Amino acid sequence: MSNVSPAGRAVAERVRNLTFDPFTASSTVATSADVRDAVAEAMAEHRCDHYTRRPGIAPLCRAVAAALDAAGVAVDSDEEVVISGGPYETRYLVLRALATGKTVCLPAALVDAYRLPAQVAGATLIEWDPATPFAGEAGIWIWHPAVGPLPEEIAPDAVVLADVLDASAPAPSSLRGLASLHDAGRLLILGAFGTESGLAAWNVAWFAGGKRLTAEVGALKQAMTICTPAPGQYAALAVLEGVTA
Amino acid sequence: MSAHTQQEIPGEPVDLTELRRVANDGTALRYALMELAAETPDVIALGRGDPDMDTPEHIIAAAQEAVRSGLADRPAPPSGLPELRAAIAEKLRRDNNIPADDDCVLVTSGGQEALFLIMQALLNPGDEVLVPDPRYTSYDQAIEQAGGKMVMVGTEPEDDFDLLPAAVEAALTPRTKALLIVSPNNPTGGVVSEESRRAIAELAKQHDFIVISDEIYEKFVYPPARRLSMAALPDMFERTITLNGVSKAYCMTGWRVGYVAAPPDFIAALTALKTATTGPTAAVGQYAALAAIAGPQDAVDAFYAIYAQRRQLLMEGLTAIGLTYSEPQGGFFVYTNAASSGLSAFELSYRLLKEGHVLIFPGTAFGEKWRDWLRISYLQPAEELQKALWRMEAVLGRLKREG
Ligand SMILES: Cc1ncc(COP(=O)(O)O)c(C=O)c1O
Numbered sequence: 311m312s313n314v315s316p317a318g319r320a321v322a323e324r325v326r327n328l329t330f331d332p333f334t335a336s337s338t339v340a341t342s343a344d345v346r347d348a349v350a351e352a353m354a355e356h357r358c359d360h361y362t363r364r365p366g367i368a369p370l371c372r373a374v375a376a377a378l379d380a381a382g383v384a385v386d387s388d389e390e391v392v393i394s395g396g397p398y399e400t401r402y403l404v405l406r407a408l409a410t411g412k413t414v415c416l417p418a419a420l421v422d423a424y425r426l427p428a429q430v431a432g433a434t435l436i437e438w439d440p441a442t443p444f445a446g447e448a449g450i451w452i453w454h455p456a457v458g459p460l461p462e463e464i465a466p467d468a469v470v471l472a473d474v475l476d477a478s479a480p481a482p483s484s485l486r487g488l489a490s491l492h493d494a495g496r497l498l499i500l501g502a503f504g505t506e507s508g509l510a511a512w513n514v515a516w517f518a519g520g521k522r523l524t525a526e527v528g529a530l531k532q533a534m535t536i537c538t539p540a541p542g543q544y545a546a547l548a549v550l551e552g553v554t555a
Numbered sequence: 556m557s558a559h560t561q562q563e564i565p566g567e568p569v570d571l572t573e574l575r576r577v578a579n580d581g582t583a584l585r586y587a588l589m590e591l592a593a594e595t596p597d598v599i600a601l602g603r604g605d606p607d608m609d610t611p612e613h614i615i616a617a618a619q620e621a622v623r624s625g626l627a628d629r630p631a632p633p634s635g636l637p638e639l640r641a642a643i644a645e646k647l648r649r650d651n652n653i654p655a656d657d658d659c660v661l662v663t664s665g666g667q668e669a670l671f672l673i674m675q676a677l678l679n680p681g682d683e684v685l686v687p688d689p690r691y692t693s694y695d696q697a698i699e700q701a702g703g704k705m706v707m708v709g710t711e712p713e714d715d716f717d718l719l720p721a722a723v724e725a726a727l728t729p730r731t732k733a734l735l736i737v738s739p740n741n742p743t744g745g746v747v748s749e750e751s752r753r754a755i756a757e758l759a760k761q762h763d764f765i766v767i768s769d770e771i772y773e774k775f776v777y778p779p780a781r782r783l784s785m786a787a788l789p790d791m792f793e794r795t796i797t798l799n800g801v802s803k804a805y806c807m808t809g810w811r812v813g814y815v816a817a818p819p820d821f822i823a824a825l826t827a828l829k830t831a832t833t834g835p836t837a838a839v840g841q842y843a844a845l846a847a848i849a850g851p852q853d854a855v856d857a858f859y860a861i862y863a864q865r866r867q868l869l870m871e872g873l874t875a876i877g878l879t880y881s882e883p884q885g886g887f888f889v890y891t892n893a894a895s896s897g898l899s900a901f902e903l904s905y906r907l908l909k910e911g912h913v914l915i916f917p918g919t920a921f922g923e924k925w926r927d928w929l930r931i932s933y934l935q936p937a938e939e940l941q942k943a944l945w946r947m948e949a950v951l952g953r954l955k956r957e958g
Contacts, residue, residue: 315793315821316793317796318818320677321821325825325827326824328827349839350622356609358810398833399833427831430831511835514837532586533693537809540810
């Protein structure tokens with residue numbers, strides 16, 4: 311007699327092979343009093359009760375678009391910004407929607423963050439070392455501000471994911487070097503609302519970029535969770551309003 | 556190029572042509588209609604399954620307290636807040652007779668994420684999932700993403716949309732991995748009868764398939780129908796994956812909290828998957844859900860009474876305007892046959908929206924064969940429902956005159 315249940319026995323291969331990684335994220339950063347007040351008010355006014363607009367509440371999408379504009383990439387807040395359910399969900403969504411069966415080239419610093427989602431999404435990760443020329447072919451490149459400019463050998467049709475999830479709002483002009491990729495519809499930027507904002511447990515982040523890419527990942531996002539929790543969206547809005555106040 | 560261009564369907568309004576083009580699956584069709592409705596003045600929305608009433612005040616107060624105390628800033632474990640898992644397990648034992656311990660529960664970002672994770676955790680490419688037709692089409696994407704294959708099991712109005720064991724048995728193949736049961740059902744409002752459930756449970760054991768039981772509408776079952784959880788039947792807990800959440804029961808769709816209950820080994824695998832993909836569910840919503848599940852239930856009783864009254868009003872109104880339906884036994888939808896209008900459900904819902912300013916989803920948003928059917932949700936106050944019925948009557952009258 312085994313004590314494995316029929317449901318346990320039915321678990322798919324992709325999950326059996328998943329090395330269980332105890333979740334290590336812990337955050338001691340607290341939200342500010344202003345953010346707490348803003349969220350409590352949104353709750354009191356029953357603005358958190360219902361599914362939100364699919365891509366996220368409009369003022370938050372506009373605020374993200376404004377921050378991106380200042381950083382050097384102009385996106386349409388209506389169709390090119392989606393509020394997602396936090397950094398983990400965001401990374402998994404983009405890999406699942408864009409990278410299944412593909413090779414993804416990424417800087418060493420991000421390998422840990424992408425290892426498990428890549429395993430589930432069926433994407434192959436290759437470390438990109440800026441010091442050595444890259445010989446293979448990758449359909450997806452993940453860029454991070456700390457690694458400098460993208461390498462020359464990037465394929466002309468490759469998609470670039472600019473992962474600024476660990477940054478605060480993108481710094482002014484910090485993404486200007488990626489504007490031509492955006493014009494070509496090959497750029498998706500993944501961002502959150504700053505490690506100092508205290509939103510780690512609120513499941514809110516965003517992705518923005520080319521219309522086709524945004525729509526593709528956005529459709530999967532909607533299929534997976536319908537929309538991002540409303541309280542986190544109001545908290546993020548208060549964070550951004552605090553930054554610009 | 557799409558096959559449906561404006562030129563190819565002479566005389567069709569541009570919006571309708573555009574709708575046909577973008578609405579290439581049930582989910583896309585529902586969202587396209589909602590977008591059209593958002594631009595329609597004075598619209599009465601009887602479309603989306605989003606309860607119109609407020610989240611109860613004691614739940615709001617608990618969430619505010621979690622925010623003010625800073626608890627909402629602390630990430631919960633990937634499996635969920637221990638106190639919420641315990642409250643859910645207790646609820647399952649008390650209300651559903653499901654023998655669940657705390658480690659049999661995983662908290663998710665809505666029932667939707669639960670169904671997505673369940674399919675990812677269960678299906679190998681080519682595995683088949685039996686799905687009742689008509690269906691909540693979001694399951695399609697979850698199954699497809701996992702490489703699974705949907706196999707339809709018909710449910711019919713003459714059976715009150717019961718899921719018949721004979722139909723399930725006929726659809727079984729050596730590749731059948733699971734059967735999905737949504738009861739009360741979206742879109743039909745059908746509730747699977749006790750007799751069917753017991754027979755289906757026997758089939759599951761005999762043919763060794765898993766039952767996924769979506770019980771998200773469980774709070775709203777109208778007598779003589781009775782709710783009964785699959786996992787409560789003899790020897791079924793070990794092969795049943797129960798999905799539920801707070802969205803529908805407590806008017807909490809915006810908070811995004813759902814859960815899965817299953818044997819601990821399956822929950823451990825599901826938790827590993829959630830850890831690797833989406834991480835923990837937002838803490839703030841979990842404190843709200845804790846207040847909902849562990850707190851007083853009078854608000855749910857009040858919602859129930861309101862839905863029961865609206866359901867009656869809608870059924871009487873539909874009969875008066877000549878539409879037929881099988882009496883819904885649960886949930887907050889009436890699935891009605893509109894063949895008498897002479898139009899396809901797709902065109903009819905378009906005309907109802909454009910001319911009557913009433914948003915109703917066509918049956919084709921829930922399965923290809925439901926061309927004569929409409930799903931009407933009664934998630935509007937009684938006065939609005941009455942007004943919607945008058946508007947529907949006016950549009951149907953005009954169609955009749957047009958012949
Ligand atoms: C049958 C069914 N299951 C699950 C869900 C998911 O709901 P939520 O993600 O809000 O919990 C819905 C929502 O409409 C539904 O109709």
